[in-house]
Amino acid sequence: MEDGDHVVLGLDANEDVCHGSVQKDLANIGMYEAIIRHHPTKSVPATCNTNESRKPIDGTLICPGVEVLRCGYLPFDSYDGFSSDHRMVWVEIDNASILGHYPHYSSMPSADKVKSNDPRLRDRYNQRILEGFEDEEIQLQVEALSLLMVRFRAGEDVTCGRISQ
Secondary structure, eight states, X not given: OTTSOOOXXXXXXXXXXXXXXXXXXXXXXXXXXXXXHHSTTSOXXXXXXXXXXXXXXXXXXXXXXXXXXXXXXXXXXXXXXXXXXXXXXXXEEOHHHHHSSOOOOSSOOOOOOOOTTOHHHHHHHHHHHHHHHHHTTHHHHHHHHHHHHHHHHTTOOOSSSOOOO
């Protein structure tokens, strides 16, 4: 940070990110919790569902100069298939504040101009999409991901290796 680097640190501190020793150590080098600073009048929720004292143990710490646009906490288990005993913590940061500019897109996405009220064009578009799904083996990938989630929910370690069918 002394050389002008911008730091964004997401962590599970396993202690209060507002008043714990990790927070104090990071405050000594100028870092602070982004969500709490961005929403100073809001009550901070517990970020682990076994915590009954409403103390957040998860956070995103940033250094001065990093501009937060929006941020917050999501409810526990807010995304189907990705259960956790922790809340999802999210922070949207202004790119220019950390990069010094807004990056250009390498290519602009093209929007298909499908007239949904014309059944012939709609059917032709749907057929192209289905053929693309077959070419990219999307159904096979969805089935593999579903199998992976079943194994994960059963308590199996699915962090490495291949899925066999």
